[in-house]
Amino acid sequence: xxxxxxxxxxxxxxxxxxxxxxxxxxxxxxxxxxxxxxxxxxxxxxxxxxxxxxxxxxxxxxxxxxxxxxxxxxxxxxxxxxxxxxxxxxxxxxxxxxxxxxxxxxxxxxxxxxxxxxxxxxxxxxxxxxxxxxxxxxxxxxxxxxxxxxxxxxxxxxxxxxxxxxxxxxxxxxxxxxxxxxxxxxxxxxxxxxxxxxxxxxxxxx
Amino acid sequence: xxxxxxxxxxxxxxxxxxxxxxxxxxxxxxxxxxxxxxxxxxxxxxxxxxxxxxxxxxxxxxxxxxxxxxxxxxxxxxxxxxxxxxxxxxxxxxxxxxxxxxxxxxxxxxxxxxxxxxxxxxx
Numbered sequence: 218x219x220x221x222x223x224x225x226x227x228x229x230x231x232x233x234x235x236x237x238x239x240x241x242x243x244x245x246x247x248x249x250x251x252x253x254x255x256x257x258x259x260x261x262x263x264x265x266x267x268x269x270x271x272x273x274x275x276x277x278x279x280x281x282x283x284x285x286x287x288x289x290x291x292x293x294x295x296x297x298x299x300x301x302x303x304x305x306x307x308x309x310x311x312x313x314x315x316x317x318x319x320x321x322x323x324x325x326x327x328x329x330x331x332x333x334x335x336x337x338x339x340x341x342x343x344x345x346x347x348x349x350x351x352x353x354x355x356x357x358x359x360x361x362x363x364x365x366x367x368x369x370x371x372x373x374x375x376x377x378x379x380x381x382x383x384x385x386x387x388x389x390x391x392x393x394x395x396x397x398x399x400x401x402x403x404x405x406x407x408x409x410x411x412x413x414x415x416x417x418x419x420x421x422x423x
Numbered sequence: 424x425x426x427x428x429x430x431x432x433x434x435x436x437x438x439x440x441x442x443x444x445x446x447x448x449x450x451x452x453x454x455x456x457x458x459x460x461x462x463x464x465x466x467x468x469x470x471x472x473x474x475x476x477x478x479x480x481x482x483x484x485x486x487x488x489x490x491x492x493x494x495x496x497x498x499x500x501x502x503x504x505x506x507x508x509x510x511x512x513x514x515x516x517x518x519x520x521x522x523x524x525x526x527x528x529x530x531x532x533x534x535x536x537x538x539x540x541x542x543x544x545x546x
Contacts, residue, residue, distance in 0.1 A: 252466075254466070254467075258467075290470050290498075290501065291462065291469065291470060291471055292462075294461040294465055294466065294467025294468070294469075294494075295467055295493075295494055296493055296494035296497060298467075298470075298494065298498070299470070299494060299497035299498050299500075299501055300497065302501075303497075303501070337497050337500070337501075338497065388493060389492075389493055
C-alpha cells in the first residue's frame with residue numbers, strides 16, 4: 218500500500234460517508250451506554266473535516282492529517298474530539314516529511330496514533346473503548362508484510378464486535394457497569410467505519 | 424491584579440456561568456474565567472474556549488483549572504499543551520467546591536502551587 222494526498226482525502230471522504238450513513242446507529246449505540254451524542258458529534262466533525270480538506274490544496278499527507286486533527290478537536294463536542302483529534306495529530310507528526318506514505322510509514326503513524334489515544338484517554342485494551350479496535354488493527358499492520366485491504370476491514374470489524382462482550386470500565390459507559398455488556402462501544406463502531414473506509418481506499422489503489 | 428487565575432470548565436455553559444456567579448458573590452479580586460459548553464454553546468467542551476479563558480485569567484501568576492466530567496479533562500490537557508508559556512495546573516478537585524476553595528486561596532495572594540496544594544488538601 219501507498220498513500221498519497223489524494224488517497225488520504227479519499228479516506229476521509231469515505232469515512233465521512235459511512236459516519237453520515239450510520240449517524241443514527243452510532244447515536245443509538247451511545248444511547249444504550251452513554252450520553253447519546255456520538256453520532257451527532259462524529260457526523261458534525263467529519264463533515265467539517267471533509268469541507269476543510271476539500272477547500273484547500275495540500276502538498277503532504279501530514280498536512281492533511283494535521284488539519285483533520287485540528288478540525289476534529291474543535292468541532293466534535295464530546296470525548297471523541299480530543300481522542301480522534303489526538304490520534305490524527307500524532308499520526309501527522311510521525312509521517313511529517315514522508316511522501317507518499319509507504320506501508321512502513323503508515324504503520325509507524327498508526328502506532329503513534331494509538332499511543333496518543335491511550336495517553337489522552339488513559340485507557341488500556343479490554344475496557345470497551347476505541348482502543349479495542351485500534352490496537353488489533355495496529356498489530357495487524359505491524360505483523361503483516363503486505364497489507365491486504367480485506368483483512369484490515371475484517372480485523373477492525375471482528376474487534377468492534379468483540380467490544381459487545383466487554384464490561385465498560387472507562388468513560389461515560391463505565392457508569393453502566395455490567396449493563397454495558399451486549400452493546401457495541403460507539404467509539405469502537407466509528408473507528409471501524411474509519412478502517413473500513415481505509416480498506417476501500419487500499420483496495421482501490423491495487 | 425496579581426492573583427492566580429481560576430478557569431471553570433464545564434460541559435454546560437450555564438454551570439460554568441452559575442458557578443462564577445456563586446464565587447463572585449464572595450471573591451471579587453481574583454480573575455475567574457469560564458469555559459462552558461462547545462463553540463455553539465451546546466453540551467460539551469471546547470479547546471478554543473479553554474485556551475481563551477486561560478489567557479484571560481493569566482496575570483502572570485499562573486492559572487488553576489477545574490473541570491467537571493470526562494472529555495472536559497482531555498480538552499483541558501490539550502489546551503495546557505498548547506499554551507506553552509503560561510504556568511497552568513489542572514485540579515482534580517470537584518468543580519464547584521474545588522474552585523470555590525481555589526478562589527478563596529488565590530484571593531489571599533498565594534502562589535499557584537500554594538493554591539493548588541490548599542485545594543488538594545481540602546478534598
